[in-house]
Amino acid sequence: MQNLWSDQDARAAIESYAGQGVNEDLALRTYTTRLLGGEPRLVQHGGGNTSVKTTVTDRLGRTIDVLCVKGSGWDMGTIEPPGLPAVKLGPLLELAALDALSDEHMVNLQRTNLIDAASPTPSVETLLHAFIPHKFVDHTHANAVLSLCDRPDGMELCRRVFGPKVPVIPFVMPGFALAKKAKETFDANPDCIGLMLHKHGIFSFGASAREAYDRMIELVGLAEKELAKGAGRTLVQVQLPAQLAGAGDIAPILRGLLAAPIDKGEGRYARVVLDHRATPRVIEYVNGSELARCSQQGPVTPDHVIRTKPRPVILPAPEAGKLDEFAEAARATIEKFRADYRAYFERHNANARPKKKPLDDTPRVLLVPGLGLFGVGPTAKDAAVTADIAETCASVVLDAEKTGRFETITEADQFDMEYWSLEQAKLGKSSPKPLRGQVAVVTGGAGTIGKATAAALKREGAEIALFDLDADAVKAAAKALGGFAVVCDVTDRSSVDRAFEAVTATFGGVDILVSNAGAAWQGRIGDVDDSVLRKSFELNFFGAQNVAQAAVKIMLTQATGGTLLFNISKQAVNPGPNFGPYGLPKAAALALMRQYAIDYGTDGITANGVNADRIRSGLLTDQMVDSRSKARGVTEQNYMSGNLLGREVRAEDVADAFVSLALARKTTGAVLTVDGGNVAAALR
Ligand code: ZN
Numbered sequence: 150m151q152n153l154w155s156d157q158d159a160r161a162a163i164e165s166y167a168g169q170g171v172n173e174d175l176a177l178r179t180y181t182t183r184l185l186g187g188e189p190r191l192v193q194h195g196g197g198n199t200s201v202k203t204t205v206t207d208r209l210g211r212t213i214d215v216l217c218v219k220g221s222g223w224d225m226g227t228i229e230p231p232g233l234p235a236v237k238l239g240p241l242l243e244l245a246a247l248d249a250l251s252d253e254h255m256v257n258l259q260r261t262n263l264i265d266a267a268s269p270t271p272s273v274e275t276l277l278h279a280f281i282p283h284k285f286v287d288h289t290h291a292n293a294v295l296s297l298c299d300r301p302d303g304m305e306l307c308r309r310v311f312g313p314k315v316p317v318i319p320f321v322m323p324g325f326a327l328a329k330k331a332k333e334t335f336d337a338n339p340d341c342i343g344l345m346l347h348k349h350g351i352f353s354f355g356a357s358a359r360e361a362y363d364r365m366i367e368l369v370g371l372a373e374k375e376l377a378k379g380a381g382r383t384l385v386q387v388q389l390p391a392q393l394a395g396a397g398d399i400a401p402i403l404r405g406l407l408a409a410p411i412d413k414g415e416g417r418y419a420r421v422v423l424d425h426r427a428t429p430r431v432i433e434y435v436n437g438s439e440l441a442r443c444s445q446q447g448p449v450t451p452d453h454v455i456r457t458k459p460r461p462v463i464l465p466a467p468e469a470g471k472l473d474e475f476a477e478a479a480r481a482t483i484e485k486f487r488a489d490y491r492a493y494f495e496r497h498n499a500n501a502r503p504k505k506k507p508l509d510d511t512p513r514v515l516l517v518p519g520l521g522l523f524g525v526g527p528t529a530k531d532a533a534v535t536a537d538i539a540e541t542c543a544s545v546v547l548d549a550e551k552t553g554r555f556e557t558i559t560e561a562d563q564f565d566m567e568y569w570s571l572e573q574a575k576l577g578k579s580s581p582k583p584l585r586g587q588v589a590v591v592t593g594g595a596g597t598i599g600k601a602t603a604a605a606l607k608r609e610g611a612e613i614a615l616f617d618l619d620a621d622a623v624k625a626a627a628k629a630l631g632g633f634a635v636v637c638d639v640t641d642r643s644s645v646d647r648a649f650e651a652v653t654a655t656f657g658g659v660d661i662l663v664s665n666a667g668a669a670w671q672g673r674i675g676d677v678d679d680s681v682l683r684k685s686f687e688l689n690f691f692g693a694q695n696v697a698q699a700a701v702k703i704m705l706t707q708a709t710g711g712t713l714l715f716n717i718s719k720q721a722v723n724p725g726p727n728f729g730p731y732g733l734p735k736a737a738a739l740a741l742m743r744q745y746a747i748d749y750g751t752d753g754i755t756a757n758g759v760n761a762d763r764i765r766s767g768l769l770t771d772q773m774v775d776s777r778s779k780a781r782g783v784t785e786q787n788y789m790s791g792n793l794l795g796r797e798v799r800a801e802d803v804a805d806a807f808v809s810l811a812l813a814r815k816t817t818g819a820v821l822t823v824d825g826g827n828v829a830a831a832l833r
Pocket of ligand 1: 197288289290323349350
């Protein structure tokens with residue numbers, strides 16, 4: 150582990166934070182916390198915590214001793230001084246006299262002793278930090294340390310590797326009991342420079358920010374040196390089928406199996422997003438012959454359980470061409486996981502006081518020999534965090550198994566952590582957005598309507614993939630909207646297939662398609678060149694058919710219904726002069742939408758369209774191909790005026806129509822008109 154301390158950066162931190170009224174102690178505390186948090190092999194996703202004992206001056210000019218300790222909700226890698234709220238140290242130290250303290254009382258005491266009432270809640274490890282008399286205290290869940298201590302003989306091994314200056318504490322649940330145990334251990338070993346927490350992590354401390362940080366890096370380095378004895382070894386690997394199916398082939402199957410119906414028959418599901426990982430280390434882990442023993446014990450450090458649940462699912466290696474067999478086996482395995490999870494809850498809740506509320510029984514990590522692992526989450530962000538943690542777990546177990554035997558905390562301790570009262574208190578406090586867990590593809594995604602529609606779908610909780618021919622424009626749009634950019638020519642079937650494969654590889658599948666790519670060609674129908682008409686059909690009709698066909702294939706594999714949305718046009722029902730080359734394929738697209746509604750209704754897939762007109766920005770469609778439109782007076786002013794409501798129609802209004810159709814589960818084969826009112830264009 151490289152020591153990243155820099156005198157220059159430390160001085161710069163002191164100077165820049167001084168301008169915000171932050172003292173030197175807190176500035177350096179922020180600096181080394183970021184050094185630790187920026188290294189994923191030390192700390193991940195809200196894990197770990199740090200503190201400094203310093204002073205603040207109150208309104209009356211009095212100096213108060215405080216502990217500035219990491220607040221919940223802050224990530225160490227990006228922390229700022231407000232993420233290290235100051236708590237009065239005196240009242241915290243007095244608590245050492247108690248024999249026991251509930252988590253709720255502890256949190257209340259921490260909050261009521263904050264200097265700034267608006268601060269985040271201090272870490273659950275606050276009292277441990279307070280009870281250690283050193284000025285700077287650092288805590289991480291370093292991978293190398295976990296690989297050593299997560300073993301049946303982990304305590305003895307740690308004593309041997311780290312020596313007498315780092316006492317080892319047997320596993321105790323984080324909170325007051327652990328803080329007391331740490332104090333007792335420190336008092337018996339007043340010269341110690343750190344503490345090893347069996348099956349949990351490591352603390353280091355010192356008189357300065359640098360000393361505590363240096364010690365952390367040095368101790369982790371000792372652990373790495375010990376693990377290096379296993380370098381060059383490979384776990385015994387299982388035999389795999391000669392031809393494996395791809396991760397993109399099985400992802401929609403898995404997404405479908407993981408989706409839980411919310412209201413049987415109504416077409417609503419609690420869907421998940423997948424995040425696939427297949428690094429060489431992940432592959433070595435999932436192909437290990439002892440994967441069942443290694444993976445089914447529990448997390449490598451207790452707080453991972455909140456993200457990963459106690460166990461991952463192990464699926465069979467999928468053989469190419471035998472996806473039906475894989476799907477059947479995966480269904481049985483996932484059903485067994487759900488049943489086992491409910492049994493685990495009942496088993497431990499029987500002894501719990503007070504009784505706990507059960508969490509959902511959907512697995513969070515899927516291990517697939519040959520293909521790697523999938524993180525599972527209600528959003529892409531959650532799935533990515535879970536996948537990161539699952540990768541860390543794989544890495545820790547690999548290193549432990551190469552020089553020994555992995556063993557983690559008991560199932561009862563895992564339950565206590567997963568069903569911790571402070572976590573339970575957060576349950577049911579927020580209701581998910583209506584399209585959470587749904588993956589939406591928007592074609593013509595870099596155009597005005599495409600961007601507005603993607604933004605509106607995202608606001609309702611969907612993950613968005615933007616397809617567009619223009620690579621730079623679609624990348625810029627996806628970046629601005631927080632979506633996934635795919636360069637795709639919807640008129641080219643192989644380009645469409647590749648684009649949907651990319652979406653499936655990124656999110657695991659597709660639930661909503663907004664077929665929006667289009668362009669307006671013109672010409673009087675009696676003398677228009679055939680090639681113009683055919684080009685328009687390729688984009689405005691076959692483009693829609695290509696993407697709808699590809700989307701439906703994935704939706705059928707998921708077997709959780711789906712939503713097809715088509716940007717049609719008033720031209721389909723209210724043709725304008727010389728707009729035949731545009732209106733004819735749009736009329737066919739209207740028929741296409743109805744055909745999908747008819748052919749896939751029993752599969753729960755809805756197909757609907759939006760007829761937009763007179764949109765101020767963006768004209769009729771994404772682009773006006775024929776420059777003659779300008780000459781004919783097809784200008785912005787025309788589209789703003791002349792509707793029944795006398796209101797300007799914007800791209801956002803079209804986007805809202807798409808969203809309302811995506812939310813409607815009892816509407817199919819319908820067209821929603823967004824034109825401010827034009828009876829001639831009304832459907833009849
Ligand atoms: Zn910890």
